[in-house]
Amino acid sequence: MKPLPEHLRASIGLRVDLIETPAPVVDLDAMERNIQRMAEFARKHGVRWRPHAKLHKSADIALQLQQAGACGACVQTLAEAEALAAGGVHDIFLTNELLAASKLLRAASLAAQLAARGGRLALAVDSAEGVARLAEAMQVAGSSAGIDVFVEIDVGQGRCGLPPGPEAVALAQAITVQPRLRFAGLQAYHGRAQHLRSCAERRAAIAGATALAAQAHSLIEAAGLGLPLVTGSGTGTLVHEAASGVYGELQPGSFLFMDADYARNEREPAQPAFEQALFIKTQVISARETHVVCDAGHKSHAIDSGLPQVWGLAPERALGFANGGDEHGILTVRGSKARLPALGRMLWLVPGHCDPTVNLHDHLIGVRGGLAHGTVERIISVDARG
Amino acid sequence: MKPLPEHLRASIGLRVDLIETPAPVVDLDAMERNIQRMAEFARKHGVRWRPHAKLHKSADIALQLQQAGACGACVQTLAEAEALAAGGVHDIFLTNELLAASKLLRAASLAAQLAARGGRLALAVDSAEGVARLAEAMQVAGSSAGIDVFVEIDVGQGRCGLPPGPEAVALAQAITVQPRLRFAGLQAYHGRAQHLRSCAERRAAIAGATALAAQAHSLIEAAGLGLPLVTGSGTGTLVHEAASGVYGELQPGSFLFMDADYARNEREPAQPAFEQALFIKTQVISARETHVVCDAGHKSHAIDSGLPQVWGLAPERALGFANGGDEHGILTVRGSKARLPALGRMLWLVPGHCDPTVNLHDHLIGVRGGLAHGTVERIISVDARG
Numbered sequence: 001m002k003p004l005p006e007h008l009r010a011s012i013g014l015r016v017d018l019i020e021t022p023a024p025v026v027d028l029d030a031m032e033r034n035i036q037r038m039a040e041f042a043r044k045h046g047v048r049w050r051p052h053a054k055l056h057k058s059a060d061i062a063l064q065l066q067q068a069g070a071c072g073a074c075v076q077t078l079a080e081a082e083a084l085a086a087g088g089v090h091d092i093f094l095t096n097e098l099l100a101a102s103k104l105l106r107a108a109s110l111a112a113q114l115a116a117r118g119g120r121l122a123l124a125v126d127s128a129e130g131v132a133r134l135a136e137a138m139q140v141a142g143s144s145a146g147i148d149v150f151v152e153i154d155v156g157q158g159r160c161g162l163p164p165g166p167e168a169v170a171l172a173q174a175i176t177v178q179p180r181l182r183f184a185g186l187q188a189y190h191g192r193a194q195h196l197r198s199c200a201e202r203r204a205a206i207a208g209a210t211a212l213a214a215q216a217h218s219l220i221e222a223a224g225l226g227l228p229l230v231t232g233s234g235t236g237t238l239v240h241e242a243a244s245g246v247y248g249e250l251q252p253g254s255f256l257f258m259d260a261d262y263a264r265n266e267r268e269p270a271q272p273a274f275e276q277a278l279f280i281k282t283q284v285i286s287a288r289e290t291h292v293v294c295d296a297g298h299k300s301h302a303i304d305s306g307l308p309q310v311w312g313l314a315p316e317r318a319l320g321f322a323n324g325g326d327e328h329g330i331l332t333v334r335g336s337k338a339r340l341p342a343l344g345r346m347l348w349l350v351p352g353h354c355d356p357t358v359n360l361h362d363h364l365i366g367v368r369g370g371l372a373h374g375t376v377e378r379i380i381s382v383d384a385r386g
Numbered sequence: 387m388k389p390l391p392e393h394l395r396a397s398i399g400l401r402v403d404l405i406e407t408p409a410p411v412v413d414l415d416a417m418e419r420n421i422q423r424m425a426e427f428a429r430k431h432g433v434r435w436r437p438h439a440k441l442h443k444s445a446d447i448a449l450q451l452q453q454a455g456a457c458g459a460c461v462q463t464l465a466e467a468e469a470l471a472a473g474g475v476h477d478i479f480l481t482n483e484l485l486a487a488s489k490l491l492r493a494a495s496l497a498a499q500l501a502a503r504g505g506r507l508a509l510a511v512d513s514a515e516g517v518a519r520l521a522e523a524m525q526v527a528g529s530s531a532g533i534d535v536f537v538e539i540d541v542g543q544g545r546c547g548l549p550p551g552p553e554a555v556a557l558a559q560a561i562t563v564q565p566r567l568r569f570a571g572l573q574a575y576h577g578r579a580q581h582l583r584s585c586a587e588r589r590a591a592i593a594g595a596t597a598l599a600a601q602a603h604s605l606i607e608a609a610g611l612g613l614p615l616v617t618g619s620g621t622g623t624l625v626h627e628a629a630s631g632v633y634g635e636l637q638p639g640s641f642l643f644m645d646a647d648y649a650r651n652e653r654e655p656a657q658p659a660f661e662q663a664l665f666i667k668t669q670v671i672s673a674r675e676t677h678v679v680c681d682a683g684h685k686s687h688a689i690d691s692g693l694p695q696v697w698g699l700a701p702e703r704a705l706g707f708a709n710g711g712d713e714h715g716i717l718t719v720r721g722s723k724a725r726l727p728a729l730g731r732m733l734w735l736v737p738g739h740c741d742p743t744v745n746l747h748d749h750l751i752g753v754r755g756g757l758a759h760g761t762v763e764r765i766i767s768v769d770a771r772g
Contacts, residue, residue: 020488054712076713096713097671097679099730102406126672129729159710160672160679191711285483286512286546293483293546299745299772304684304709323690324545325577326440326742327462327482343515344485356712359685359746362772386685386748 004379008363014376016367017346021283022296024357025348028366028377030277031256037272038255039069045242050074050093050231052253055355057384058364059087061256072119074251075384078103078110081121083384085110090119093231095187095251097130097152097160098123104137108147111138115145122148124187126162131174131181138180148184149175150231153216155209156190164188164216169223176225185229186220188213189251194236195305198266206240214246235262239270259354261305278357278364279311279371280349282329287343290332296349297327302356308349311371313338321349359385390765394749400762402753403732407669408682410747411734414754414763416663417642423658424641425455431628436460436479436617438639441741443770444750445473447642458505460637461770464489464496467507469770471496476505479617481573481637483516483538483546484509490523494533497524501531508534510573512548517560517567524566534570535561536617539602541595542576550574550602555609562611571615572606574599575637580622581691584652592626600632621648625656645740647691664743664750665697665757666735668715673729676718682735683713688742694735697757699724707735745771 011019019025042049051065054076062073062084072091075081081092092114098104111121125131131149138147151171154161162168168186175183193205213230220228231249233241235258241247254262257278282296301308303323310319310331318335329349333340341347348371351357358364362385366378397405405411428435437451440462448459448470458477461467467478478500484490497507511517517535524533537557540547548554554572561569579591599616606614617635619627621644627633640648643664668682687694689709696705696717704721715735719726727733734757737743744750748771752764 018488020486099671100406100669102404127729154674158677159714159716283486285485285516288540291544298688298690298742302684304689326745328545330545343513356684359712360772386746 004363004381008379011365011376012379016371016374016376019281019365019376021281021346022300023281024300024361024364025279025281025371026257026364026366026380027277027279027371028368029370030275034255034258034274034277035065035068037274038252041238041242041272042069042250047242047247048249050249050251051256052076052095052251053080053084053384055253055256055358056380057083057358057382058380059084059089059383061380062087062089071249074253077384078106079386080384081110082106085114087383090114090117092119093122093150095124095189097126099130099133101133101137104134105141107134108137108141108143111147112141112143112145115143120148122150122184124150124152125171125175126152126160128171128174131171131178135178135181143180146180146182149181150184150187151175152187153213155188155212155232156205157192159191161187164212165219168216169219172220172225172228173223183225183228185231186213186216187232188230188247189232189234190237191234194234195261195265197264199268202237202268203240206237206244210241210244210246217246235274236265239268254354257354259305259357260309260350260352263350276311276350278351278354280308280351282347282349284341284343284345284347287340292331292340292343293324294329294331294347295327296329297325298323299326299360301349301351302353302360304356305353308351311348311350358382361385390749390767394765397751397762398765402757402760402762405667405751405762407667407732408686409667410686410743410750411665411667411757412643412750412752412766413663413665413757414752415756416661420641420644420660420663421451421454423660424638427624427628427658428455428636433628433633434635436635436637437642438462438481438637439466439470439770441639441642441744442766443469443744443768444766445470445475445769447766448473448475457635460639463770464492465772466770467496468492471500473769476500476503478505479508479536481510481575483512485516485519487519487523490520491527493520494523494527494529497533498527498529498531501529506534508536508570510536510538511557511561512538512546514557514560517557517564521564521567529566532566532568535567536571536573537561537569538573539598541574541598541618542591543578545577547573550598551605554602555605558606558611558614559609569611569614571617572599572602573618574616575618575620576623577620580620581647581651583650585654588623588654589626592623592630596627596630596632603632621660622651625654640740643740643744645691645743646695646736646738649736662697662736664737664740666694666737668733668735670727670729670731670733673726678717678726678729679710680715680717680733681713682715683711684709685712685746687735687737688739688746690742691739694737697734697736744768747771
């Protein structure tokens with residue numbers, strides 16, 4: 001848990017209009033409704049959910065999600081796994097490949113720690129080299145606890161992962177012959193499909209991913225390696241993986257906070273109505289006739305999925321947001337009835353992409369009672385930032 | 387100063403090939419040559435230099451620059467100013483507008499602290515409202531020390547700053563009538579000109595900026611407000627401001643580390659030969675026939691000025707780098723004789739833009755003796771991150 005700076009500790013109870021800008025603010029009511037919607041969705045579909053902590057990077061939030069029914073947490077880096085474990089999370093799946101000897105030793109040590117608490121660590125692999133190095137690290141660490149290992153297959157993302165054919169089966173076999181490794185299933189995440197705009201495109205992409213995952217599942221079953229868990233999915237496509245009969249576990253992260261990029265997706269009717277819950281509070285610090293400048297630049301919000309949008313304006317009042325560098329955003333009139341906000345005015349931005357936006361901050365400010373009249377209730381530590 | 391994590395403390399003396407990835411690594415020899423080049427350049431042109439700490443965000447580096455001849459530090463946020471002051475920097479110019487009452491009170495308190503140490507704080511303003519609010523905060527704080535105030539004028543950037551005409555003069559007059567404010571000069575930075583590709587474009591842009599700054603300077607002089615300092619400039623254009631006879635102080639930041647974006651600029655003959663000094667070390671963690679995946683994504687390097695480049699490859703061996711998300715980069719063959727690097731291979735990336743790349747990290751790893759055979763000598767704390 002990161003130490004809470006004095007000025008943040010003192011901000012508990014502060015009215016929302018007094019929060020200093022630029023600030024990442026979580027609407028706690030909206031976030032908790034999102035958690036309930038996700039929990040109900042998973043219950044209705046009889047599927048496990050293991051939310052991806054690469055979004056929030058907070059042990060407290062991971063524990064809150066588990067209390068709502070999540071079976072554990074996904075992480076994307078070893079440092080995230082260590083930070084969550086230090087904060088009391090016991091069941092962690094690192095959905096990524098490790099190859100460096102020093103990291104594999106740390107993973108082996110973490111696996112032993114989590115096992116001693118009744119939990120477990122799982123890793124993804126996609127190479128025989130990765131399996132051999134992990135087995136060696138587990139032997140050097142000398143723990144009897146073992147580690148769960150998922151074979152990552154590429155179901156359309158085109159990044160890590162093996163083709164879902166004989167190579168995947170061979171890798172699963174290579175895992176099973178290692179005494180300290182347990183073959184746990186298939187990691188089958190199609191990240192690119194999350195951001196396809198139309199329902200039809202996403203449905204088609206996940207139909208393809210599901211067919212590939214089902215094929216790998218059958219081959220592994222036919223090889224006598226059991227019925228592995230297939231895990232994957234994200235906020236944009238979870239209705240499809242949940243209904244597939246192939247995926248037994250969902251890994252959405254963004255549903256908790258949402259972002260401008262997900263808002264651009266055509267809404268799937270069966271999709272839970274996740275709300276925007278993460279905002280950047282900003283102030284107008286300079287005003288000209290043609291534009292005004294606010295104090296939120298790309299140090300406040302990530303721009304890999306586009307620029308933020310100004311929240312709460314009807315289309316005819318819309319303002320354009322242009323990147324003004326690390327510390328500035330440049331606002332211009334866009335809607336037919338839009339007016340430039342006055343010097344000193346506070347505004348709320350919806351970040352383009354929530355995961356890397358959270359990564360820019362050490363703490364998020366949790367507000368209860370809404371953005372207009374709420375107060376600061378809780379400071380969320382971004383334990384696994386960086 | 388941020389607490390140094392145990393594993394970083396233990397890494398001092400480590401061979402470069404054992405640094406865990408992804409890692410921001412500073413080639414200290416290259417950085418120190420860049421500092422010497424900048425110091426010589428400023429000496430030769432008889433101009434003060436106040437390097438912008440928005441690049442390095444480190445009090446230790448700011449002090450090292452002062453030892454080499456810099457007259458102080460620029461910062462872009464109040465938090466940066468406070469972090470540098472806490473680390474022993476006494477002469478700080480916040481080249482940006484503050485409007486929030488709570489921040490102006492903090493600035494007033496910091497100004498008093500720095501004055502008590504024989505230093506000073508300076509701020510930029512571009513509105514009468516900003517001057518009035520600052521004067522009020524200084525009065526509430528009750529310090530007798532005063533604060534330096536620069537009028538920011540827009541010399542082509544199109545962001546903050548007043549037009550360099552009568553409005554700027556009026557604002558300078560509004561400052562001089564406030565008992566605790568000292569009118570210190572003109573902030574005249576043309577950020578966009580830094581990244582114009584051709585020498586001719588940059589020369590033309592800074593000729594325009596210089597003419598506007600000279601015009602504001604004359605008007606202020608004619609109004610009997612003295613001969614204010616004109617300050618501004620950046621790594622891309624400093625040869626022009628240094629030779630202008632108008633600018634008395636340069637604010638470059640990026641010269642210290644450089645980046646892929648500056649490398650795309652056509653080189654000005656008079657420009658000091660600044661070298662690349664900041665790198666991201668990364669490892670290949672997944673290999674396919676068509677591509678390999680390394681563990682440096684946009685959590686390791688900022689992408690606002692384009693993607694990173696793989697360092698040290700001749701054009702015919704060049705690899706393409708595609709964004710693979712927060713934690714992954716996807717490498718493909720680009721040059722005619724290029725080969726995909728093997729699983730486990732370590733690579734060095736040059737970030738697209740150094741400032742926001744540094745902001746992603748709590749510490750930079752300083753290496754002595756080069757990237758091939760060097761060792762870790764120093765951990766640089768990014769004191770003012772976030």
